[in-house]
Amino acid sequence: MFDEITDRLFGFRRPKFPLKSQHLAIKDAAASSSLVFPLFSGTGVPYEALVKEGDQVKPGQFLGSDGVKKAVVCPVKGKVVGVISGPDARNHYVGHSVAVDPDPDSSPVAWKPMDPETASARELWARVAEAGILTESYTPRPLGEIIGPEADVEVETLVVLASDREPEVFSTSEVFRWRSEDVFIAAKVLGKMAGAKDVYVAAHDKSAGQTGKSAGGTGVKVLSVPPEYPMTLKPMVALRAGGGKGVRVITAGTALAALDAIRDGKVQDKKVVTFIGPKGEAKANLRAPIGAKLKDLFAFMGLKPRDGDKVLAGGPLRGIAQYSLEAPVDAGLDAVMLIPRENILPWSDEPCVSCGACVSVCPVNLQPSLLGRYSEFSIFEPADDLGVMNCVECGLCAMVCTARRPLVQMIRLAKREVTRIRNEAEQKAKDKKAREEAEEACKEQNEPAVSEASAG
C-alpha cells in the first residue's frame, strides 16, 4: 500500500509491461537440410574445428576446441558435410561452422544413465561437463563453468527460472507446464551438484498451484516473481533471491537439459523456441533440432521474410537482429521473431531532451539519459561513477525514449569501455607493484656491494 502510494507520487509514466501467461502447445519442427554448429563461444571467441569433411560424428562428440578445452557438442549421429563459414545467432562472424548431415536413425542417448540420488556432486558435474550443456542466455556458457565444483564462484543460492524473460515469449513457461515435476527434480539435482544452500524454482504467482503440487518432497523452495517484464530477467531474479555474488540463475530449459544428460544419458538435441509472428504475437512453440537453420523454422511456419524486414533471435526487447537466415538454433535461444518493415522505427541521433521518461522506467534506478550522453561523447569515468555497470540491459529506457535514442547500445559501449579501463588500471597497478618488488630485490642485492665499495 505504502509502496503503491509512493510509486504514484514519485513515479511517472511507468509503463506496466505485464507478462501474459498463455498456453501455447509445443509443436515439433524438423530441419530440412543439414544441421549447422557454429564454432563460437557465447561471447564470440572462435574455436578450432576437431573434425573435417567426411568424418562420421556421434552424439556427445565435441566438434571444436579452444586449444585447452573442448566445446560444441554434436547432438546427432551423422556425417560432416563441410566446415563452412557461416553466421551464428549472435552475429559473430569471424569463424567456421560444422555442417552435419544427420542419420535418420540417430538417437540422442549418448551415455549410460546415472542415478542422481547416489551420484556424487563431482560425478554429476563431470556428466554435465561431458554433455557440454550450455546455459540459455544471450551469451551462453557451459553450465559446468557456472555451477558445480569447478565454477568460477562459490554458489550459495541456485535459482531455476521457470518463467519467461520477455513479453510474448512462452517457451520456458510452456516447458515448465509440460515437465514441472522434472524441473523440481532438476533443481534438486543441480543444487546438490552446485553445493548450494538454498535452491529455488522461480515462477509467477499464477502458476503457484502448479508449483506447489510438483515441489513435494524435493526440498526445493518456490520463489515468486511478479509477472512484469524486467522482473524476470536473471539479474532481477537473483536480486529477489537475496542478491550478491553467490546467486546463480539458470533457466528451466537448461536445468532440464542437464537432468536429461544425468538421468537418461541424453545429449541436448532439441530446443523449444517461441515463434513470434509479424503481428507481434506468439504464434507457436517450436521444438526445433539444435543446429536447424532459422530458415527451416520460417519454412515450417509458412512465412517468407521480405527485404527490409527484421528477424530476431530472441524476444522483442533483447533479441539480436539477424542478417541471414542461415544462423542456426542453439541452446541459448528462446524465441525467434519477425518484425515487418512497416513496423520498424529508425533510431535517431538527435540530442536528449531530458524528458525523464527513461529515468522513471529504469528497474535499477540508473540515469540512462546521462549515461547515454556520456557514452556519446566518450566520457566513461563519470558513467562508471553513476553505476553504469549495474545496467541489466532490459531496454525499457530506449523503448520509451522521446528522442528515439539508442540508449541500450550507448550503455553497452560504456559498459565495455568501463570494463576495459578498470582492467587497464588493474594491470597498471599490478605492473607497478611488480616493478617495486623487483627494485626492492635489486636494492637488497646491491646493498652489500655498495657497502663494500664505500669500504674499499
Add this chain to the structure above:
Amino acid sequence: MESRETLFTVGPGPHWRSKTSVTQMNYAFILALLPAAAIGVIAHGFMTDEMHVLGRATGLEWLLGSIVREFGISPGLLASIGAGGVLAMGMGVGVAAEYLIQVLFRQPYHAMNGHGALMGLLVAMFMPVSVPWWTLVIGVFLAILIGKQLYGGIGSYPFHPAMVGWLILLLSWPHHIYPVGMKSIASAHFAVILTTAAGGIALCALGHIRWQIPAAVIGGVILGSLIFGSVAPEKLGGGSLAEIMAAQFISGHVIIAAFFLATDSTSSPTNNLPAWLFGICMGLLIMLIRTYGQWPDAIPFAVLLSNVLNPLLDRIRPKVTEVVIQNG
C-alpha cells in the same frame, strides 16, 4: 531460383518501441495550448474599452478609428482579429527564426518539429493585444536565438527560451508589454485561465508532462501566499488569506507557468524528488517576487531563477540498485 539473399534490417534492441517523438511532444503542447488561445481571442471581442489603448500603443489610433467608422467593423471584432494576429505572428516568426538560424548555422533542419512554433506561441500568449509587431518579432527571434540555439538547441538550453524572449522585451519596452490597463492574452479573462488548466491536465493525462511539477508549483504558490499573505498582506492587495490565495490563481500567469513553462522538458529536472523541489521553489519565488518585486509580473523571473537551480537539483538521484550481472 534464388537470385540473392534477402536483405534484412539490423539494429540494436529493443525492437518494440513507443512511438512518441520530440515532434509529437511539441505538437501536443501546442494543441493543449490552442483552446486557451482561442478563448483568449474570443474574449478580446468583449473588451472594446481597450480599443484606445490598442490604437495608442501601435500609433495608429486614427487609422483604426477610421477603419471602425468607415467599414462598420465593431471594435470588439477588431480586437479579436488583433489578438489572433499576435498569436499567429508569434508562431510564424518562431518557425521562421528556427529555419533562418538553422540555415545560418548550417544545422540539420528541425524547424517543423514544432518547438519553434511552441516557443513563439508561448511568447505571444504573454503579450497584450496592443503589442507593436516589431516588438513581438524581436522577442520571438531573440527567444529562439539567445534562449535556445546559442546554447545548442533543444536538449541543451538551461533557461526556458520563451521566458528569455519575454524578459528581454519586459526589460527593454515595459510600456509595450505592460501598457496601463491592459492584460496579456493568456490572462485576458478567467475563462482563458480555466482552459489553460484543462489543456495542462490533458497533457498530464497523456503523459507528456509530469503532473508532479505543476502540482508542486501550485503547492508552492499556495504555501507562498500563506507565508507572504500573513507577513505583508497589504502588498498582495489585502483581504483575507483565502482571498489572497484565490487572487493568485484567477488572474495572472500562475496556471500557464505551472503547466506550460515549468514542465518544459529540457529546463526541468528529470528525477522526481528534484521535480517536486523545483516546482515548490518556483511557486515560492513567484510569491516572493510578487510581494516585494518592482515588476508587474513575477513569472519570468521565477521561472528563470528556478531553471538556474535545475542542474543542482538534478544531482539528487535515487540510489542505484547494486546488481551482479551473471556472465552466461
